[in-house]
Amino acid sequence: MADQPNDRRRQARRAQALRGFHRNDAIVAPDSDTIAAIATAPGKGGIGIVRVSGRDLRPLITGILGKFPEPRKAIRSKFLDSGGEGLDEGLAIYFVGPASYTGQDSLELHGHGGPVVVQMVLERCLELGARPAQPGEFTQRAFLNDKLDLAQAEAVADLIDAATTLSARSAMRSLSGEFSRVIESLVAQLIELRMLVEATLDFPEEDIEPADRSQSVARLEKLSMETTRALERGRRGSILRSGLNVVIAGRPNMGKSSLLNALAGEDLAIVTAIPGATRDAIRQAIQIEGVPLNIIDTAGLRDTADEVEVLGIGRTWEMIERADAALLIVEAGRGVLPEDEVILSRLPAGIARIVVHNKLDLTTDEACRETEGENQVVRLSAKTGQGLNLLRAALLEIAGWQPGSEDVFMARTRHLDALVRAAGHLDNAAEVASQIELFAEELRLAQAELSSITGEFAADDLLGEIFSRFCIGK
Numbered sequence: 001m002a003d004q005p006n007d008r009r010r011q012a013r014r015a016q017a018l019r020g021f022h023r024n025d026a027i028v029a030p031d032s033d034t035i036a037a038i039a040t041a042p043g044k045g046g047i048g049i050v051r052v053s054g055r056d057l058r059p060l061i062t063g064i065l066g067k068f069p070e071p072r073k074a075i076r077s078k079f080l081d082s083g084g085e086g087l088d089e090g091l092a093i094y095f096v097g098p099a100s101y102t103g104q105d106s107l108e109l110h111g112h113g114g115p116v117v118v119q120m121v122l123e124r125c126l127e128l129g130a131r132p133a134q135p136g137e138f139t140q141r142a143f144l145n146d147k148l149d150l151a152q153a154e155a156v157a158d159l160i161d162a163a164t165t166l167s168a169r170s171a172m173r174s175l176s177g178e179f180s181r182v183i184e185s186l187v188a189q190l191i192e193l194r195m196l197v198e199a200t201l202d203f204p205e206e207d208i209e210p211a212d213r214s215q216s217v218a219r220l221e222k223l224s225m226e227t228t229r230a231l232e233r234g235r236r237g238s239i240l241r242s243g244l245n246v247v248i249a250g251r252p253n254m255g256k257s258s259l260l261n262a263l264a265g266e267d268l269a270i271v272t273a274i275p276g277a278t279r280d281a282i283r284q285a286i287q288i289e290g291v292p293l294n295i296i297d298t299a300g301l302r303d304t305a306d307e308v309e310v311l312g313i314g315r316t317w318e319m320i321e322r323a324d325a326a327l328l329i330v331e332a333g334r335g336v337l338p339e340d341e342v343i344l345s346r347l348p349a350g351i352a353r354i355v356v357h358n359k360l361d362l363t364t365d366e367a368c369r370e371t372e373g374e375n376q377v378v379r380l381s382a383k384t385g386q387g388l389n390l391l392r393a394a395l396l397e398i399a400g401w402q403p404g405s406e407d408v409f410m411a412r413t414r415h416l417d418a419l420v421r422a423a424g425h426l427d428n429a430a431e432v433a434s435q436i437e438l439f440a441e442e443l444r445l446a447q448a449e450l451s452s453i454t455g456e457f458a459a460d461d462l463l464g465e466i467f468s469r470f471c472i473g474k
Helices: 004-019 058-065 115-127 137-144 150-161 165-175 178-202 213-242 256-264 307-322 338-346 388-398 413-431 436-454 460-468
Strands: 021-023 026-028 035-038 045-054 075-080 086-095 105-113 244-250 282-288 291-297 325-331 352-358 368-372 375-379
Touching (some): 035 115, 035 137, 058 105, 137 150, 150 178, 165 178, 178 213, 178 436, 413 436
Parallel strands (some): 244 325, 325 352
Antiparallel strands (some): 075 086, 282 291
């Protein structure tokens, strides 16, 4: 039974490979031809790498190296043009499929990192029958040839894009298959439960005992708990991908720009006593204990006749509408004034909010963090740094980050959506447990949602969208 999901996945991928994918209004059969691309970043560098993948690379390899190397062994070689003259010199490594990244025969040419030289080597590969690879096509072939599942393939891009140490570690856990194993465990449990339930539907008159209702309910409860746990881990991991968007808002001269500078640890925004000095949003990515945050300083909110300032205030509200959290800055010692209450009343219902009492250094009060109604309150001084750690802790809490939370998955929005829908079907199944046909259908729908995460069942348009966001050469 354990091999059945893998068998189905392989069959689905083979079918997708035969159908091909829509790219630039043309259908490309991913396994049918040889592809080549520059795998290193644009610009000058010490090394430039050209990658090639296809079913039979012998003619291409012989044409560019003048010989055929031993597999999986780096050799020093000239890279030859059509006349046998050297284009470059470096290392060549040949991998025989399926023991390669893509599952096909692969070649890597490691030469000098000048843009012109690397482009010449690539063009020589194209002369020898390769075509330019599309974004993500090497990883797409790895997926189709069962070297990676879809969640692992997406983790490749997440690892490349990782902005912090924690996000890189999280992506690496997903790439190594930890996320996939959790999902596959849930699917395996669903399959076992469906077998018990559907045996009753398929063979109602045979000598097969009906699924014990209490046993089915207990299995379902366990499944629901584990699905919820996976969703929680995924939600925390999603913060590592995109960061928490935090808008600093408030009336002019409350110290918004000073707070941005304090959180960033450098003077990014102009600090002045002149009201309305900040006209446009200033965005800065920072880290708190390895968790990325996008801090946005905005124009002071007030009634004004200045047309430029009015535009800046309009953009402030647009930023607030899209934010995950809002920091309303007020002046310590004076507290929340009626004008601040108006701003609070306009904040979106779903946004996390922290009222920051700044300029604590001008009072005799101590830094503290507390709750007032539905708002968190932090009293601090952006100028001296007093209480700044309390604000950092509050922001981590909003991000759902806790000490020891390094077991998260680098989840994407589609993963979270699928887990939410799967959890919903499991809840529905619990409600209709006494109606065996509906119960079985909800279990089937939950399994389909979970299977879409690893790509056991995935539509061509979804796959095209995912891989088109990768780098060319990856």
